[in-house]
Structure formats: structure tokens, C-alpha cells
Amino acid sequence: MEKLSYDAVVIGGGLAGLMAAHEIAVSGYKVAVISKVFPTRSHSSSAEGGIAAYIEGNSDPNDNPDYMTYDTIKGGDFLVDQDAAELLSQKSGEIVRIMESWGTLFNRQPDGRVAVRYFGGQTYPRTRFVGDKTGMALLHTLFQRVSGLDIDFYNEWFALDLIRDDKRVVGVVAMEMKSMTPAFFKARAIVMATGGMGMLYAHSTNAYINTGDGYAMALRAGAALKDPEFVQFHPTALYPSDILISEAARGEGAILINNKGERFMARYAPRKLDLAPRDITSRAIITEIREGRGFPGGYVGLDLRHLGEDYIKERLALAYEAAKNFAGVDATQEPIPVRPAQHYYMGGIDVDITGQNPDLIGLFAAGEAACVSVHGANRLGSNSLLETLVFGRETGRAVAKFLSEHKEEDSNSLDKEAEKVVDDAYKFVKSESGVHFGEILNKLRNVMWEKVGIFRDEDGMKDALSQIIELRKMTSSMYVLDKSNTYNTEFFNALELRNMLDLAIVIARTALERKESRGAHYRTDYPERDDTNWLKHTIAYLKGETVEITYKPVRITRWKPEPRVY
Amino acid sequence: MSEEEKEIVVKIKRFSKEKGSWWQEYKLKVDRFTQMTEVLRRIKTEQDPTLAYRASCHMAVCGSCGMKINGEPRLACKTLALDMVKKYGKNEITIEPMDYFPVIKDLIVDWTDFYNRMFKVKPRLYPSKEVLEGKAEHRLKPEDQRELWKFEQCIWCGLCVSACPSVKNDPEFLGPAAHAKGYRFLADPRDTIFDERLKILIDSAWRCTYCYQCFNVCPRDIEPVTTIKKTRAYTKFLSEKTPVALTGEKHAEAIAKSIEETGKIEEAKVYISTYGLLTAITDMIYAMQNGKLKYALVMEKKVKNIEQIRKIMGE
Numbered sequence: 001m002e003k004l005s006y007d008a009v010v011i012g013g014g015l016a017g018l019m020a021a022h023e024i025a026v027s028g029y030k031v032a033v034i035s036k037v038f039p040t041r042s043h044s045s046s047a048e049g050g051i052a053a054y055i056e057g058n059s060d061p062n063d064n065p066d067y068m069t070y071d072t073i074k075g076g077d078f079l080v081d082q083d084a085a086e087l088l089s090q091k092s093g094e095i096v097r098i099m100e101s102w103g104t105l106f107n108r109q110p111d112g113r114v115a116v117r118y119f120g121g122q123t124y125p126r127t128r129f130v131g132d133k134t135g136m137a138l139l140h141t142l143f144q145r146v147s148g149l150d151i152d153f154y155n156e157w158f159a160l161d162l163i164r165d166d167k168r169v170v171g172v173v174a175m176e177m178k179s180m181t182p183a184f185f186k187a188r189a190i191v192m193a194t195g196g197m198g199m200l201y202a203h204s205t206n207a208y209i210n211t212g213d214g215y216a217m218a219l220r221a222g223a224a225l226k227d228p229e230f231v232q233f234h235p236t237a238l239y240p241s242d243i244l245i246s247e248a249a250r251g252e253g254a255i256l257i258n259n260k261g262e263r264f265m266a267r268y269a270p271r272k273l274d275l276a277p278r279d280i281t282s283r284a285i286i287t288e289i290r291e292g293r294g295f296p297g298g299y300v301g302l303d304l305r306h307l308g309e310d311y312i313k314e315r316l317a318l319a320y321e322a323a324k325n326f327a328g329v330d331a332t333q334e335p336i337p338v339r340p341a342q343h344y345y346m347g348g349i350d351v352d353i354t355g356q357n358p359d360l361i362g363l364f365a366a367g368e369a370a371c372v373s374v375h376g377a378n379r380l381g382s383n384s385l386l387e388t389l390v391f392g393r394e395t396g397r398a399v400a401k402f403l404s405e406h407k408e409e410d411s412n413s414l415d416k417e418a419e420k421v422v423d424d425a426y427k428f429v430k431s432e433s434g435v436h437f438g439e440i441l442n443k444l445r446n447v448m449w450e451k452v453g454i455f456r457d458e459d460g461m462k463d464a465l466s467q468i469i470e471l472r473k474m475t476s477s478m479y480v481l482d483k484s485n486t487y488n489t490e491f492f493n494a495l496e497l498r499n500m501l502d503l504a505i506v507i508a509r510t511a512l513e514r515k516e517s518r519g520a521h522y523r524t525d526y527p528e529r530d531d532t533n534w535l536k537h538t539i540a541y542l543k544g545e546t547v548e549i550t551y552k553p554v555r556i557t558r559w560k561p562e563p564r565v566y
Numbered sequence: 567m568s569e570e571e572k573e574i575v576v577k578i579k580r581f582s583k584e585k586g587s588w589w590q591e592y593k594l595k596v597d598r599f600t601q602m603t604e605v606l607r608r609i610k611t612e613q614d615p616t617l618a619y620r621a622s623c624h625m626a627v628c629g630s631c632g633m634k635i636n637g638e639p640r641l642a643c644k645t646l647a648l649d650m651v652k653k654y655g656k657n658e659i660t661i662e663p664m665d666y667f668p669v670i671k672d673l674i675v676d677w678t679d680f681y682n683r684m685f686k687v688k689p690r691l692y693p694s695k696e697v698l699e700g701k702a703e704h705r706l707k708p709e710d711q712r713e714l715w716k717f718e719q720c721i722w723c724g725l726c727v728s729a730c731p732s733v734k735n736d737p738e739f740l741g742p743a744a745h746a747k748g749y750r751f752l753a754d755p756r757d758t759i760f761d762e763r764l765k766i767l768i769d770s771a772w773r774c775t776y777c778y779q780c781f782n783v784c785p786r787d788i789e790p791v792t793t794i795k796k797t798r799a800y801t802k803f804l805s806e807k808t809p810v811a812l813t814g815e816k817h818a819e820a821i822a823k824s825i826e827e828t829g830k831i832e833e834a835k836v837y838i839s840t841y842g843l844l845t846a847i848t849d850m851i852y853a854m855q856n857g858k859l860k861y862a863l864v865m866e867k868k869v870k871n872i873e874q875i876r877k878i879m880g881e
Contacts (some may be wrong), residue, residue, distance in 0.1 A: 045628045102693070103691030328599075484583075487671040
């Protein structure tokens with residue numbers, strides 16, 4: 001097997017990965033970015049509404065970073081590590097300034113400065129935006145910027161597994177999808193920036209490529225996931241294709257209505273109404289539908305009409321286009337049909353505020369793949385784009401510092417390990433008959449949606465867990481029909497399914513264990529938040545079929561937990 | 567919202583280096599919301615896992631799923647199955663890989679040449695040192711932001727290039743996508759390498775034939791051809807011009823002069839002014855041999871109310 005050598009390898013070419021790679025490269029280290037898609041195809045491009053930022057001299061005069069920190073902590077139902085939230089708020093203005101200076105075409109105020117709008121859970125408006133294609137604008141800016149640096153890109157390479165010795169990560173094995181040739185990338189540091197996992201759920205706003213690969217690779221290498229039970233559902237996905245209708249719509253004044261024409265959010269969040277956080281709004285919509293106040297097929301209406309045609313087309317172009325193209329609805333004339341769908345994963349690879357994982361020396365993570373604990377139990381809109389860039393940069397800097405302190409150690413003896421990773425991947429699917437990945441995949445996505453979704457209870461999750469274990473067993477007889485050695489996507493889909501199952505078992509198991517309701521984790525059998533027993537992070541390891549769970553305290557600096565009402 | 571299902575036949579042009587190319591048929595039920603990316607996903611997960619294609623965001627922002635659907639270059643996600651059935655009046659939909667790009671497997675094509683062209687135009691902002699160091703702030707008029715944003719929305723999907731005849735024939739032509747990207751930075755008041763960009767773009771800009779295919783197929787309505795026109799208008803700022811750019815500039819001037827004089831484009835005169843007498847005579851012999859000379863010798867009369875045309879041109 002070919003052996004390549006780098007100081008650091010970043011897996012994932014979205015915003016977090018590219019920002020980390022930028023910092024490592026400008027510090028003078030040799031860095032490679034491995035991505036299973038060309039970087040501009042990453043899921044960061046789908047982020048719509050905006051990036052939150054407090055900008056000195058260009059924010060509401062009453063606002064300050066402390067309010068932003070508080071909003072983030074409260075939004076996350078107090079499971080947020082408060083030092084992480086403070087860092088996020090304090091660096092927000094600087095990050096937006098940097099992206100602006102690199103060319104991002106933020107919408108402007110009449111005086112030429114960056115404009116701002118409201119998003120859910122914000123005390124003052126803080127969301128900076130480029131129409132409703134902010135993620136796409138930022139991703140292209142950053143990719144274009146780093147493409148001018150000395151970074152080696154391995155696009156359309158599929159990362160199989162990390163290679164480790166007894167305490168350090170020493171590299172990763174990846175395969176070129178076009179030629180199916182594997183290579184061992186030796187590196188002193190690895191940054192997991194592999195994004196989220198929406199494909200685990202039957203309904204998701206995520207890209208098809210979001211299969212949780214990074215979480216599974218970290219688990220198999222012996223690293224823990226933090227708070228894996230926390231899965232965010234976005235209240236307004238277009239019915240029935242689940243394309244995201246940005247929260248920006250409600251930020252700009254759109255309202256949710258049921259089949260009686262009622263603004264039903266008045267019942268669930270009397271003060272914040274339609275701009276209540278996502279978990280509360282999602283549950284409200286499902287409740288309306290379950291109690292017979294939805295429209296046939298199972299959705300509610302998102303009404304933009306009063307905003308006026310020009311305003312809709314300029315500021316909410318993507319929402320307007322999506323409704324028109326994919327649901328045949330003219331949003332200037334009738335409400336957009338929406339329902340909740342999986343959207344974001346608050347859980348992730350356990351890291352501190354420098355992106356470093358405590359289990360494996362040299363393992364870092366950033367973006368949605370990581371759990372810095374800045375979103376806690378529920379992420380506020382506009383905070384994920386901000387997280388990718390702020391913590392992508394912090395992580396890249398921490399990697400550079402790590403590299404300066406850690407000399408290369410001999411790891412020649414690990415070539416065999418690398419060979420084994422490739423053998424395992426093939427062994428997994430080498431049968432001549434059996435089931436195809438699609439059969440198992442569809443079952444998994446349905447069971448996750450039905451039983452480990454917006455509303456959860458003990459019986460449902462026990463059932464889900466036993467089904468997932470069963471599906472995991474089925475994969476031992478999974479079989480790949482395509483035998484070609486050129487771009488064998490069936491093989492990679494099977495490997496993605498392996499990753500999804502490794503993650504699913506951890507989500508279901510930890511969700512079953514957390515006997516309270518907090519943020520996006522809502523238990524009908526334990527409907528209250530329980531700070532006495534559960535104000536703590538879940539830490540989960542995967543050992544074969546067993547999920548080992550421990551807990552660690554939430555870092556609280558200045559904000560004592562209080563009831564979360566909007 | 568009715569969700570009536572309808573069975574369709576999907577014919578996909580497959581390719582593998584072992585077996586060459588062949589057409590394969592699938593049948594499945596779709597409703598009025600079913601995107602072509604969903605059609606492909608369902609074929610792969612439910613019927614034939616060997617089918618290879620690219621798709622990512624399914625909302626027309628990542629540019630992965632460019633292909634030919636019923637012969638049209640389109641994003642699969644932005645195409646609803648039943649819309650194609652309605653448009654072509656039959657239940658059968660054909661899917662092929664994009665033209666121009668070499669095929670690797672099934673619908674997956676090789677992007678190397680496309681990316682090389684995109685990187686040739688230095689696709690990134692070069693801000694001033696003061697701004698980069700945080701000592702100064704860019705301000706941008708909302709109307710400038712709107713104008714640039716139109717062209718910045720290129721998602722590198724390659725459909726315009728697959729539809730462009732010039733890019734196939736002329737290796738010196740950068741192609742519509744690279745021009746859209748190049749112009750987006752050329753026109754950005756925050757950029758500092760205007761002259762270098764002009765040098766990269768002008769010669770190529772005059773190699774476009776204005777066929778408008780890029781304009782027709784762009785799923786984000788970028789209008790790459792518009793950026794080429796706008797780039798050509800900068801030719802006057804370039805001190806050293808290539809022969810192609812010089813000829814182009816002369817051609818544009820000759821057309822303007824012809825319209826000013828007669829209100830029409832006098833092909834023969836424009837040709838002589840553009841290419842000079844000597845080339846024109848040589849080409850005339852060629853035209854004669856091919857029986858086309860009579861078209862070059864048509865004499866145009868002035869249009870009525872020529873004064874009004876001159877007034878419009880003066881404005």
C-alpha cells in the first residue's frame with residue numbers, strides 16, 4: 001500500500017475542515033485534506049439563514065457578547081459548556097470580519113456595512129447573511145481562499161479508518177474512489193471535520209453524503225462521543241421533500257398556521273411565538289398534526305404572504321424557489337407546506353475548546369463532527385456556521401501548537417494495521433450472496449425516525465435498540481453486487497451503512513439512558529428537565545456491541561441553570 | 567395536495583471500462599414531488615445497487631448532480647420526474663452523463679479539465695493589505711453586492727461547460743463557468759489585481775461565440791455569457807492586446823460604425839474592417855469556392871429614420 005506522510009491530515013472539506021487546514025498551512029506545516037466529495041459539494045453549502053455575530057459598532061447598541069453567550073446557553077437548555085459559548089461569542093465578530101475580507105458578499109446596510117437580522121432564541125438580532133444561501137457563500141469564499149495555499153487536496157477519497165498505537169493516532173487509511181486504490185496517510189495529527197449524520201433518519205434536511213462517517217471512525221478507534229443522544233429536528237422542512245425552509249423566514253416575520261388558520265405558536269411559546277427555538281417549535285408542529293389540526297398528509301403552513309413579493313424574492317430567494325420548484329407552491333400567494341425533519345447533530349466526537357480529544361493523543365475534531373459542547377441540548381440557528389469557522393480556526397491553531405511540541409515517533413510497525421483496515425472493509429462485503437445495503441438502510445432510517453426521533457419513550461427505544469442490533473448483525477452477510485474497481489459507489493454505500501449503524505447503536509443506547517427531557521431530547525415518560533440527576537454530559541464508548549457510558553460535569557462559569565421559557 | 571402515483575420508465579445510459587456502454591431500464595412509481603435525485607436514490611437502494619452517480623445536497627446548491635435528462639443538461643435534484651413526463655408527453659425518461667466531460671462510470675464524469683480552467687482565473691479575492699490585517703474595513707454598496715452576488719452564485723456544476731460548443735473546439739477558451747467566476751472578482755471593487763485578471767480573461771472572452779447555451783442551461787441563472795460581454799467591455803483598459811482581442815475589438819467597432827451609418831450590419835464591410843483587406847480577399851476566394859460569395863456582396867440600404875437609431879446609440 002502506498003504510504004504518504006503529512007504533519008496533519010484533515011478529513012472533511014467543509015467549512016470546519018478548510019478553516020482548520022488554513023491555520024495549519026499558514027503555520028508552515030504540511031497538511032492534506034481528504035474529502036469524499038469536491039469541497040464545494042460539502043454540506044456546509046446547504047446552510048441557509050446566516051451566521052450569528054456580535055460586531056463591535058455594528059450591532060444593536062444594547063447588545064453585547066454576554067447576551068449572545070446567555071442566549072446560546074439558554075437555547076442549549078444549560079447543557080452548554082459555558083467557556084465554549086463565551087469563546088464562540090467573543091470571536092464571532094472577528095470571524096465575520098475575516099470572511100468579509102476574503103470576499104464573502106454579505107448583504108449590506110445602506111451605508112455599506114454588513115446587515116443583520118433576527119433568528120430564533122436571540123435577544124437582539126445578530127444573524128449576518130448572504131440572502132438565504134449563506135453557507136454556500138462562505139464555503140465558496142473559504143475554498144477559493146485555501147485553494148491558493150500550499151495544501152494537498154485528496155478529493156473523492158473515502159476515509160476508511162484511523163490508525164492508532166496504544167495511545168496516539170498515527171494516521172488514516174483512505175481510498176481513492178476513482179481507482180479504488182488505498183493509501184496510508186501517516187500524520188502526527190488528524191482533524192475529523194466530517195460533518196453530520198442526517199441520513200440516519202427517514203426525514204432529514206441533510207445532504208445524501210451525511211452518513212456520520214467521522215463519528216464511527218472515532219468510535220472504532222476508541223474515542224468517545226459526547227452527548228450522542230441529542231439530535232436536532234428543524235421545524236420547517238418543505239413537505240414532502242424535506243428541503244430546508246430556513247429559519248430566516250420566521251426571522252423575517254413569517255408565521256406558522258394550522259388548518260384552522262390559527263397562529264398556534266401562541267399556545268407553546270407565548271412571548272417568542274414563531275421565533276421560539278427549534279426543539280419547542282418542532283414539538284409544537286407535531287402536536288398540532290397529531291391532534292388533527294394539520295393539513296392532510298401531515299404538515300402545517302408557513303405564511304410569508306404579508307412580507308410582500310419583492311422582499312420575499314430578495315431576502316428569502318431559496319425558500320421561494322424551493323417551494324415553487326419542489327412543492328409547486330407560490331409562497332407569495334399561499335403558505336408553504338412544512339413539517340419537522342432531522343437537521344443537526346449536537347452530539348459528536350468529545351473534544352475540549354481547542355478541538356482536542358482526551359482519549360487519543362493527536363486526534364482533533366471540529367464542526368458538526370465535534371462536540372465542543374457549545375450547542376448543549378439544542379443548537380440555536382446561525383450558531384453552526386459560526387461554530388465551524390470559530391472552532392475550525394481554534395482547532396487548526398491547536399494542531400499547529402501540538403505539532404510544534406510533538407516530534408514524529410516511529411510507527412513503521414503499523415503498516416500491518418493499515419493493511420488490516422482495507423481487508424476489514426472488503427471482508428465486510430465480500431460475500432457472494434446475501435442482503436444489499438439498501439434493505440438494511442431503509443429499515444434503519446425508519447426505526448430511527450419512529451422511535452429515536454422528536455418524541456421518545458422507554459418502550460420505543462428498547463425496541464429500536466434491539467432492531468438496530470439485529471440490523472448490525474445482518475451486515476455480516478451484506479453483499480456487494482458491483483465488483484468493479486472504478487468508482488464502486490455500492491461498496492462505499494455499504495461502508496457508510498456500517499458507519500451509520502455504529503453510530504445508531506450509540507444514539508439509541510444513550511437516549512434510553514437519559515431519563516429526563518432536555519432540549520431536543522424529549523421523553524414523553526420523563527417530560528421534565530432534571531438538573532439534580534442529569535445536568536451532565538454523556539460520554540459514550542463503543543466496544544463491540546456494548547455501549548459503555550460515563551458522565552462528566554457541564555462547565556458552568558457565570559450562568560446558573562434556570563427554567564427555560566420563551 | 568394530491569399525491570397521485572404514476573409508474574415511469576427510466577432509461578439510463580450505463581458505462582464501465584470493462585463492459586463499455588449500454589442502456590438499462592428501470593420502472594418505479596413517482597408522485598408530483600419526486601426529484602430525479604430521489605429517482606436515482608431509490609433505484610440504487612431498492613433495485614440496482616451497482617448504478618453509479620453523484621448527488622449531495624438535493625437542493626441545487628452543491629452542483630454534484632449534473633447530467634443529461636431527456637437530452638437536456640440539468641441538475642437531477644432540480645428536475646421533477648413528472649415535469650419531464652409532462653414536458654415530453656411520455657412516461658419514459660432518459661438519463662445520460664453530461665457531454666464534454668470524459669465518462670468514468672455510468673453517470674460519473676471526470677472533472678479534472680473543468681477544475682483546471684476554474685483555477686486558471688485565480689478564483690479568490692485579493693484584498694488590500696490593510697483590510698487583510700484588519701486595519702481597514704471594506705464597505706460595499708448594497709447595489710454592488712446584489713450585482714456581484716448574481717455572478718458569485720456559480721456552484722461549479724459544469725452544466726454550462728457541457729453545453730458550450732466553443733470550449734470543445736478551442737483549447738484557449740476558458741469556458742463559461744471560469745468566465746463567470748473571473749468576472750465576479752474582476753468587477754469586485756475590493757479586489758487589487760485588476761490588471762492581472764484582465765490579462766487572463768480578455769483574450770479568452772473574445773473566443774466566445776455568443777450562442778447562449780450557457781445562459782439557457784445554468785440552474786442558478788448566472789448568465790455566464792453576460793459576464794463575458796461585460797469582460798469584453800474592459801478590453802480598452804488593456805495595454806498589450808492579443809491578436810484575438812484586437813480583432814474582436816475591431817469587429818465590435820466595425821459593427822457599431824455600420825449600424826451608425828446604415829442602421830444595419832453590413833456583413834462585407836464589417837468583415838473588411840475587422841480582418842483587413844488582404845485577409846478579406848483571401849477569405850473571399852474561399853467563400854467563392856463554397857458558393858457563399860453572393861451573401862457577402864449584398865448591398866444594404868440605410869433604414870428609414872436612421873436619425874433615431876443614431877440618437878439611441880448616442881445615449
